[in-house]
Amino acid sequence: MSLDTDQNEIVVQVDNLSLEFTTSDGPVHALSDINLDIRSGEFISLIGPSGCGKTTLLRVIADLEAHSAGDIRINGVSPADARRQRAYGYVFQAPALYPWRTVRKNVMLPLEIMGLPHADQQERAARYLEMVNLAGFENKYPWQLSGGMQQRVSIARALSVEPDLLLMDEPFGALDEITRDHLNQQLLDLWRKTGKTVVFVTHSIPEAVFLSTRVVVMSPRPGKIIDVIPCVFDKDRTLDVRETPAFLEVAHRVREGLKAGHSYDDDS
C-alpha cells in the first residue's frame, strides 16, 4: 500500500527515542526505542491502553517532556526550538478555556502572547471560529457552551496560531459518542481543507481508523510501538465508511495489534 504523502518532507522525525521517569519506586520506562517519521499532511493516530506512553510521546514532540535517549527533530530542529518558533498547536484533553474570557478572547489568547496586531487577532479569531462552526458565539462565555462546543473553541484556538502541525491529546475523550462522531467528521473536513499534519492521541479504535492516514499501535511497560497500520480510505469519506469491510479489516488489525501487546492484561 502506498500513501500520497510518501514523498512529502518529514515534519516529525523520531529516532530510537527513550524516556525514563525516576520515581521513588525506581525508574519507569515511559517510552522505549521509539522510531517514527511523520510526513507533512499526514494524520497520525497514536493508540494504546493507558500507560502506553502515547500522551508522553505527544508531550515530547511538544517539548512539554524531555526525552532521556535517542533523537527527535521537528522540522529539522529540536522540540524546544520548534516550540519557541510556535511550530505546533496543541489541543489538550480538557478544553482549558479561561472562564473570564469570552470565546473570542479565548481564541485570541495565544495571538496576544505572540504580539499580533489587535486587528489581526480579531480577524483570525473570527475566521477560525467560523471554521469550527462557532460563528455567532464570539461573545459567549465558556460556561454558556456545551462540552463539545468548548472543545471546538479550543481547536479554533490551536488553529489560530496557524501552525502546520497540530498535536491533539484525546480531545474528544470526555465527550459522548454522538458528539464525538460529529466532531470526528468536522475534524476530518478541517484536515482535508487545511492540509495540516495532525498527531492525534486516542484510545478509540473506530476514531483512530476513521481519521487517520496511519494508526500507530502502542503497548505499555515499556511504552513502545508494536505496529503501524496504513488506512487508505477515500478522502471524502463520511462516518458510513465505518460499516465497510475495508474499514472493519483495518480496525481488526488494530485490535489484533493491541492484543499482541498484551495491552488488556491486568496490572499484575
Add this chain to the structure above:
Amino acid sequence: MTMTHKLLREGTLLPVLTVVLSIIVIWYAGSIRLNSPQLIDRYEKNGLDWTFAELAFDAWEMERPVLPSPHQVGIELKKTVIDKPFTSKRSLVYHAGITLSSSLLGFALGALLGIGLAVGIVYVSTLDRSLMPWIIASQTIPILALAPMIIVVLGSIGITGLFPKSVISMYLCFFPVVVGMVKGLRSPEPILIDQMRTYSASATQIFFKLRLPSSIPFLFASLKVAVALSVVGAIVAELPTGGQGGLGARLLSGSYYGQITMIWAALIVASLVSASLVAFIGIMERIALRRLNGGQAALG
C-alpha cells in the same frame, strides 16, 4: 429565579432576627444578674424592701453598672454618635474616623506587602524556603506585646501619628494575604501552565494573563480576614499611645474612669466599622468574581 431569591432572603431574615432577639434577652438577663449584688447591698444598707421587678428596673438603669443594659448603651451611642458634632472630641464618629484612617492605611500597606511577598515566594524557590517560616513566626508574637515597642521605636526615630499605628495594622494584615495569594497564584491547573508553555509565553505573560486572575478569589477571601484584622491592629495601637484619640483611646479612657457604658459604645462602633469594611470587601468580591466567571453568579 427572583422567586427563589426572595424565599432565600426571607429564609435568612427570621434566623438572624431570632439570634439578635436572643442576644438582647440574654443581655438584659445578664445585666440583672451582674448588677444585682451591688443593688442588693445598697437595699440592705438602707433597709429597703425590694421586689424582683424593682431590682430588674434598677439594674437596667444603674449609673455605674457592671454590665450596662442594651438601651443604656443605645442612649450612650445616640449621645456620642448622633448628638455630638462629628468634629467634637466626644463624638465616637470622630474617634472612629481616626481608627478607620489608620486601619485603611495599614490594610493597604499590608495587602501590598502580602501580595509582594506572595509573588516572591511563588517565583523564587529560595524565598519560599527562607521567608515562609519567618512569616509564620511573625504571627506567633502577641500583637499586644509588640505594639508598644513598634510605637516607641518608630517614635524615637521621629515617626509619630498615623503611620506607626498603621504599621501595626499592616503587621496583622499581610499574613492572611501572603497565605491566600501564594495559594491563589499556584492555583492554575498544570494543563493551563502547559498550555502557556506551548504558546512559549514569557513568565510575565503567564503571571498577568493566568496566575494573577486565577488568584483573585483567594485574594478576596484573604482581604476579608485582613480588613477585620486591620481594625483590631489600629485599636491595639491606640492603647499605648493613650488619649490621642481613636476608638482604642476611647476604650482606654472608659476603663480609666470606670465608664463601662462608654467602653461598650466604643466596642459596638468598632465592630460596626469592621463589619462595614468586611461587607464592602464582600461587595467588591462579588463584582470581581462575577467578572471572573464570565457574568455567571459566583458559587457560594
